[in-house]
Amino acid sequence: MLLNIKNLHVEIDGKEIISGLNLGINKGEIHAIMGPNGTGKSTLAYAIAGREGYEVTKGEIIYKGENILNWEPDKRANEGIFLGFQYPVEIPGVSMTNFMRTAINAQREYREQGSISGKDFLARMEEKKKLVEIHTKLTSRSVNEGFSGGEKKKNEIFQMAMLEPTMAVLDETDSGLDIDALKIVANGVNLIKNEENAFLIITHYQRLLDYIVPDFVHVLYDGKIVKSGGKKLAEQLEEQGYEWIKEEFERVS
């Protein structure tokens, strides 16, 4: 198993958000996590990426056979975990090229490979830009600064393509996208997907899953996965909303 999350409990400022979550993901799989707002979807994403302030009080996150809870976010990234942000951060003064080249060289250094040459880097940038249909010159632009909502999300997929992760977590990458941008983002994911990597796609709506077909769909409610199924479950949620899930959950507990 590539990623195995066991009985995970996560607190923010002393308040438990994730309470006993179990999830296993194999290479070559696409998992979707759906659920109403405020049930812990983003918290799960941040806990996997290792964000400060997201305190794991119980449970384990096993990645490639190792418990990664003590790893810094940069180590997790260099081991192949990628987080696509719901709200990508603007960093004025750091150019996209500088940022990406620093990230790629950090990864290469971690893997004991030499730095990438300017020429190879440039070629890789051009290739991956095409993948997500970014047409502007990124050289002179600061990270996400002045990017439109759609551009920011495309930029996340672009970074993912540049870094070639093994385990990609995409946190509501579809939110705020028009249908054209959504198709571009989905297409990017489909082109990057292979038998050696896996995706965890967090979404509120089913529509992204029309373009990225998941192997498994999980419903997150009240900090736990309360229902799992195939693609059909996503369609059912789209038609019937989350109310029946809530009712079912309340009945059981």
Place this chain on the structure above:
Amino acid sequence: MNNSQQISLKERFEKQFEEHKKNLYKHDTRKVAEYRSQGYDAFRRLGFPTRKLEDWKNTDLKKALETDYKQEFELTHEEVNVEDLFECKVHDFDTEISSLLNGWYVYTDSPLKKLPDGTIMGSLAKAMKEYPDLVDQYYGEAFRLEQNGFTAMNTAFAQDGVFIYVPDNVKVKRPIQLINIINKNENIFIQNRNLVVIGKNAELTMVHCDDSVNHNISFTNSLTEAVIGENAGLDHYKLQNLNNNSSLINSSFFSLEKNSRLKANAITLNGGLIRNNIHVSLNGENGAADVYGVFLLDREQHVDNQVFIDHRMPNCYSNELFKGILDEKSTGVFNGHIMVRKDAQITNAYQNNKNLLLTDEAKMNAKPFLEIYADDVKCSHGATVGQLDKEAMFYLKSRGIDADKARTLLMYAFAAEVIEKISIEPLKVRIDDMVKRRLRGELSVCDRCVLHCSEPEKEIEFDIDLSKI
């Protein structure tokens, strides 16, 4: 008490003034001699500033003034090879070099040169002999004698410095670089005086570097007057990379005539105690002044920036942007004072000071101050003190960049806003490189002036300009 120490240094200087009177007045023109006497009287009255004075409240000179310094009242030839010190290795940034060693103009062929375009450049002491009328026309035009004890002291004690005269309508092609080197095996007190005159419709770029060569204790009290004529322009870059035992009082007075432009940029990379007094006087309509600064401090370094912008006439513009990064126990000051006088209608004046504190012990005092007597003005000011953005730190780390590199990238990004204002591309690249090395802790005081520091062939981790590939 330290007070008695200060008085005694003052007294020692008074004694030296009497002793070296003959030398001090030796090269003076009539006007310079008059100013010298007035300066001496003012220094005796004012003495060294103390923290009791409002604008010295946050800068403590006590320790710096406890040392027994010596000023050189006569030019002594050191065993330093001038050629070695000032050899310029960089190909893409060609400058006309003028250099001061311990405050005295040093030269290889002539103390006063006339460039093919008519520009005169060289020793102020020599210029007072060869062009006394020219010196008298402009000396004292931009500065205020009684601004503080140091201004008065410099006027009384400075014997040499750089003189630059750009005739009307001349646009000086190569930037003039002024290198101020401190190299002495005893504690030295340096007082140099620079006079820059830019004629009507003329243009000049100046790069002014303060560097120390060794780690001895020094105190520099430097004063530059720049008179910018009608429709003329000056780009002035000031770079400071001094050792931690050095104190530098650096006063720059700019006076701007009608339709003239100033772009001043003060870049402080290292130093023990630095005080930048920047005084801009907009004396004619449609004057425009951009005054920028960036300072990077660590250990117990202290930088004090005092900027006074005097809007005296209508339709003028000024814009200040100062950014500071303070690490460890360093301290900084920014006092920005914009004065808009009664006649200065339709004034646009902006002021901004942003600071990053990297530790709990670092300290920044910012005081923006607007004094407005005209009614049709647009003014703004702002000051912020903050820490590195945590969101941005996590974003960078989530892409595999470790905490140290992420910090460096963000600090650099913070400083870059000022660096980007440098309009000469090769100079921008050099300064950019120095700032990056400073942030990575790789810059030493042996990397003297900005034009010597860099090895362009060497690949720098964060530095990739793909637009050039």
